[in-house]
Amino acid sequence: MTAFEANFDGLVGPTHNYAGLSFGNVASTGNQNAVANPRLAALQGLAKMKALHDAGFKQGVLAPHERPSVASLRQLGFGGSDAQVIARAAKEAPAILAASSSASTMWTANAATVSPGADTADGRIHFTPANLNNKFHRAIEHPTTGRILQAMFRDEGCFAHHPALPAQMHFGDEGAANHTRFCAAYDSPGVEFFVYGQSAFDSRPPKPSRFPARQTLEASQAIARLHGLREEAVVFAQQDPETIDKGVFHNDVISVGNANVLFHHEKSFLNQAEVLAEIARKLSAVGAQLVAIEVPEREVSVEQAVKSYLFNSQLLSKADGKQIIVVPEESRHIEPVWAYLNRLTGSGGPIDEVRVFDLKQSMQNGGGPACLRLRVAMSARELAAVNQGVMMSEELFATLNAWVNKHYRDRLDAADLADPHLLDECRTALDQLTQILQLGSVYPFQLA
Numbered sequence: 001m002t003a004f005e006a007n008f009d010g011l012v013g014p015t016h017n018y019a020g021l022s023f024g025n026v027a028s029t030g031n032q033n034a035v036a037n038p039r040l041a042a043l044q045g046l047a048k049m050k051a052l053h054d055a056g057f058k059q060g061v062l063a064p065h066e067r068p069s070v071a072s073l074r075q076l077g078f079g080g081s082d083a084q085v086i087a088r089a090a091k092e093a094p095a096i097l098a099a100s101s102s103a104s105t106m107w108t109a110n111a112a113t114v115s116p117g118a119d120t121a122d123g124r125i126h127f128t129p130a131n132l133n134n135k136f137h138r139a140i141e142h143p144t145t146g147r148i149l150q151a152m153f154r155d156e157g158c159f160a161h162h163p164a165l166p167a168q169m170h171f172g173d174e175g176a177a178n179h180t181r182f183c184a185a186y187d188s189p190g191v192e193f194f195v196y197g198q199s200a201f202d203s204r205p206p207k208p209s210r211f212p213a214r215q216t217l218e219a220s221q222a223i224a225r226l227h228g229l230r231e232e233a234v235v236f237a238q239q240d241p242e243t244i245d246k247g248v249f250h251n252d253v254i255s256v257g258n259a260n261v262l263f264h265h266e267k268s269f270l271n272q273a274e275v276l277a278e279i280a281r282k283l284s285a286v287g288a289q290l291v292a293i294e295v296p297e298r299e300v301s302v303e304q305a306v307k308s309y310l311f312n313s314q315l316l317s318k319a320d321g322k323q324i325i326v327v328p329e330e331s332r333h334i335e336p337v338w339a340y341l342n343r344l345t346g347s348g349g350p351i352d353e354v355r356v357f358d359l360k361q362s363m364q365n366g367g368g369p370a371c372l373r374l375r376v377a378m379s380a381r382e383l384a385a386v387n388q389g390v391m392m393s394e395e396l397f398a399t400l401n402a403w404v405n406k407h408y409r410d411r412l413d414a415a416d417l418a419d420p421h422l423l424d425e426c427r428t429a430l431d432q433l434t435q436i437l438q439l440g441s442v443y444p445f446q447l448a
């Protein structure tokens with residue numbers, strides 16, 4: 001194989017907690033005030049990365065952020081020393097302190113949209129960090145995310161970095177969680193599929209009525225322009241607004257694609273038949289035949305899909321041409337979902353193996369296997385140009401496990417967020433992490 005899809009998983013940060021911050025994400029709001037175990041969360045994520053590395057897939061690590069974000073709190077008027085900033089926020093606005101303390105950067109499917117060099121006008125891999133404009137705790141991520149991505153993908157001959165889109169609801173952008181790429185091979189031109197929740201400038205199409213649509217059509221179109229994608233190789237589709245109202249807050253909770261396969265629910269998109277036909281037509285023009293695997297509502301309901309995160313799975317291409325589906329433990333516990341998966345892998349189709357991971361700490365905030373990873377399709381030359389400090393290996397796995405065990409607490413609740421030591425612990429850990437991953441200075445406390 002001369003081209004690969006590498007997955008860069010978000011390492012869970014030391015402040016992982018359950019603050020109920022994401023209206024529309026039913027796991028997040030349902031687990032508000034549960035006690036979190038940041039150490040276990042990070043170890044669960046590392047175990048998935050290592051297992052996929054051991055299975056022969058290219059696996060990298062995306063670093064967490066400095067939290068609480070003292071810079072955000074200062075911007076909101078909390079002053080004094082860092083400890084005073086935290087004490088004042090804890091007293092006057094605990095909800096803002098909680099939002100500023102979220103470890104939400106672990107869900108790196110939302111870190112950026114990435115277009116491989118085979119699709120872009122200048123032949124480079126293009127990155128646009130997502131503005132994550134819909135939620136305050138996520139909207140503060142993109143400046144540091146951009147710096148980390150630049151520290152990982154430094155070579156200007158191979159990689160192009162854009163700033164996030166304007167931080168405004170019209171251009172709400174949630175990154176790769178609403179972006180899929182189909183192709184015959186990772187280094188041949190593909191079709192990029194952008195799914196949006198609503199059109200910001202056109203009031204005619206239906207919108208969800210209960211929960212927010214985080215991604216706009218206009219944001220997706222802007223990314224396609226910035227990345228220099230060809231019109232004949234791009235498909236835009238609106239997510240079914242009824243599913244957003246049932247808790248499908250990103251497209252990757254209702255569909256997942258890889259190579260020429262789209263695994264999706266019957267109720268994923270508006271005008272679904274036309275959407276599938278457009279993908280098939282555009283994909284055949286670049287030499288691949290779409291295989292659309294549609295799961296009917298009568299076999300797995302949207303509610304069961306949201307509970308199990310069946311579609312928040314990773315589809316990974318194996319050397320024999322078949323694909324593995326990586327699902328969370330919750331998929332095994334919902335009987336119709338598990339029965340469906342067994343039928344799927346035994347059907348003689350492209351997906352012939354299922355791998356199950358325990359990601360409960362992340363799942364309780366609505367983040368499954370697919371949320372935890374950012375995909376970058378690369379040629380061997382581009383892969384060699386990546387900062388190798390972030391690529392998973394036996395040594396890096398051992399180092400990161402020891403690092404987590406040394407620095408992370410095994411219990412964190414809402415009251416703990418007021419503890420000024422948490423910031424010191426986080427900074428000490430991250431300072432070491434930037435050395436381990438060879439990132440240089442990327443955090444506000446390192447740049448000050």
Ligand SMILES: N=C(N)NCCC[C@H](NC(=O)CCC(=O)O)C(=O)O
Pocket residue numbers: 017018019020021022025028029102104107109110138177250252253365366367368370371372
């Ligand atoms: N589907 C994808 N790609 N990503 C999942 C993101 C989960 C994240 N949860 C949170 O941010 C919850 C934080 C809290 O409530 O403490 C979110 O809603 O943005």
